[in-house]
Amino acid sequence: MEDADRERAESTGAECEQVEDTGAACERVARRSLGLTSLRPGQLAAMTALAQGRDVLAVMPTGSGKSAIYQVPALLLPGPTVVVSPLIALQRDQVEALRERDEEAVSLDARTSAGERRTTFESLRAGETEFLFCAPEQLARPDVVRDLAAAAPSLLVVDEAHLISSWGHDFRPDYLRLGPMADALGRPPIAALTATAAPPVRAEIVERLGLRDPVEIVQGFDRPNISLTVRRTLDDPAQEIVAMVTAESGPGIVYTAVRRQTGRLSGLLRDAGVRAAAYHAGLRRSERDDVHGAFMAGELDVVVATSAFGMGIDKPDVRFVVHAEVPGSLDAYYQEIGRAGRDGEPARAVLFYRPEDLGLQRYFTGAVPDLETVTELARAIAEAGSGSDRRSLRERTGLSPRRLTTLLDLLERSGAARVGARRIGPAPGAPAPETAAELARELAERRRSVERTRLEMMRRYAETDDCRRRFLLGYFGEHVADPCGDCDTCHAGTADRRQEEESGPFAAHARVEHRTWGPGEVIQRGDDRLTVLFDEAGYRELHLDAVIDQRLLTETPAPPV
Known part of the structure; x- marks a missing residue:
């Protein structure tokens, strides 16, 4: 063996031994500190990489142990762990769970007093507290970022990481600050965790957080204990929903698209003898907390809610999730039905579908910023040079913090602005404010177009007569050849046929090029059609015969890894 080959082999061997040693250490900590005698698929690889x-980007189904992924390496690495989580209720639950295991954990929110903040950061710097939980809004405060940086965190965890993606189903502009904020904290290793992320969402999480050569752990999306049903209706489904819910046993959630429906449906359910309550973001926080607590304690049978209810719900015995209207995407639908059956026992997901409800969801995707507002913001950034910050820009433009963050993202991605954790300035070679605003608006219009292709995929799911589970998993890039046997189309016998084997052209995950829509990736290959996710144009369904006869697509090499 040549010297260079020998050195390379020895180096590779040493790296393998190091991985094995770190993995063994993770298993010991998981067993001793968390009581985990065995780890689920993907957990150990993610823990080891972080340690x-x-x-790490980990996409794992609800209930698969994502919290342990960061808790174990946190106990191995010197320095505190910062966990960004979107809901205060969820933060408190995680803090309580860690304290029950004698781990020091605290949460930070707008109601934390100045004295409590001072004590919290002192304990972090002294190494007395390992876990700090906070919402992304807290990290918009320069004093919080400064005090966290002084504590030298060894790990940054971004929970519900899909919220950073404009492709995602519940985009949160405040998450956009996390990439620059990570740099301000000294750029510790980042764990991005989510239960649902289709391929474009995963790519955007990596880009926006600035993940460096991340280890991607993507486990299967299937939740086989949840049966899938769509009930197509021409009229208001309220009475059907009441009849179905009163016949169910065990607690459940009914989702509606608009706030006023939560009160109406919960009232009808109470009239039918069901312990039900409404939940939406327009209620006072104390009211939301009361409903959340009563549901978790078993004092309510059903919560009728908008999408605001869900991320903090770790209730294992939810037996059904009903959607009174079609959601805006399969991403949102999968996330919401995933709140059922976390104990592994049978559960149901029922979607009531009226084609006219799609119009409401199209309306929700219709917002594009006006040119005048974006031009004013671009001009303010250009005139201030590198001396802008968020407060001064809000004062000059009158924009709300959320609106400002959204427009700054558009301008940054259009090449007009450079957005840091504290300072904002024009990007090198930035176009004139008027041109920058036009580019930003074009980007927003493309995003709206993509959102509507995702809604079209939701419609296809509701109207398909093929296996619904196969369709749903295919959307997330997971090929399933055979029908599941536990959805309404399987029970009806319409999904008995086997999909064509992928021996022909355009197999799932093949990279392709369309003459108009540009490059993309095949997401599903059925017996007569293809579903392609184009990089710029979103999801499109194409008839396979037309693709072949008219040569609409050409296969291209996969991009280099």
Whole structure:
């Protein structure tokens, strides 16, 4: 063996031994500190990577142990762990769970007093507290970022990481600050965790957080204990929903698209003898907390809610999730039905579908910023040079913090602005404010177009007569050849046929090029059609015969890894 080959082999062997040693240490900590005698698929690989200083993107189904992924390496690495979580209720639940295991954990929110904040950061710097939970809004405060940086965190965790993606189903502009904020904290290893992320969402999470050569752990999306049903209706389904819910046993959630429906449906359910309550973001926080607590304690049978209810719900015995209207995407639908059956026992997901409800969801995707507002913001950034910050820009433009963050993202991605954790300035070679505003608006219009292709995929799911589970998993890039046997189309016998084997052209995950829509990736290949996710044009369904006869697509090499 040549010297260079021998050195390379020895180096590779040493790296393998290091991985094995770190993995064994993770298993010991998981067993001793968390009581986990065995780890689920994907957990150990993610823990090991984080413990070795690697960034990790973990996409794992609800109930698969994502919290343990960061808790174990946190106990191995010197320095505190910062966990960004979107809901205060969820933060408190996680803090309580860690304290029950004698781990020091605290949460930070707008109601935390100045004295409590001072004590919290002192304990972080002294190494007395390992876990700090906060919402992304807290990290918009320069004093919080400064105090966290002084504590030298060894790990940054972004929970519900899909919220950072404009492709995602519940985009939160405040999450956009997390990439620059990570740099301000000294750029510790990042764990990005989510239960639902289709391929474009995963790519955008990596880009926006600035993950460096991340280890991606993507486990199967299937929740086989949840049966899938769509009930197509021409009229208001309220009475059907009441009849179905009163016949169910065990607690459940009914989702509606608009706030006023939560009160109406919960009232009809109470009239039918069901312990039901409404939940939406327009209620006072104390009211939301009361409903959340009563449901978790078993004092309510059903919560009728908008999408505001869900991320903090770790209730294992939810037996059904009903959607009174079609959601805006399969991403949102999968996330919401995933709140059922976390105990592994049978559960139901029922979607009431009226084609006219799609119009409401199209309306929700219709917002594009006006040119005048974006031009004013671009001009303010250009005139201030590198001396802008968020407060001064809000004062000059009158924009709300959320609106400002959204427009700054558009301008940054259009090449007009450079957005840091504290300072904002024009990007090198930035176009004139008027041109920058036009580019930003075009980007927003493309995003709206993509959102509507995702809604079209939701319609296809509701109207398909093929296996619904196969369709749903295919949307997330997971090929399933055979019908599941536990959805309404399987029970009806319409999904008995086997999909064509992928021996022909355009197999799932093949990279392709369309003459108009540009590059993309095949997401599903059925017996007569293809579903392609185009990089710019979103999801499109194409008839396979037309693709072949008219040569609409050409296969291209996969991009280099």
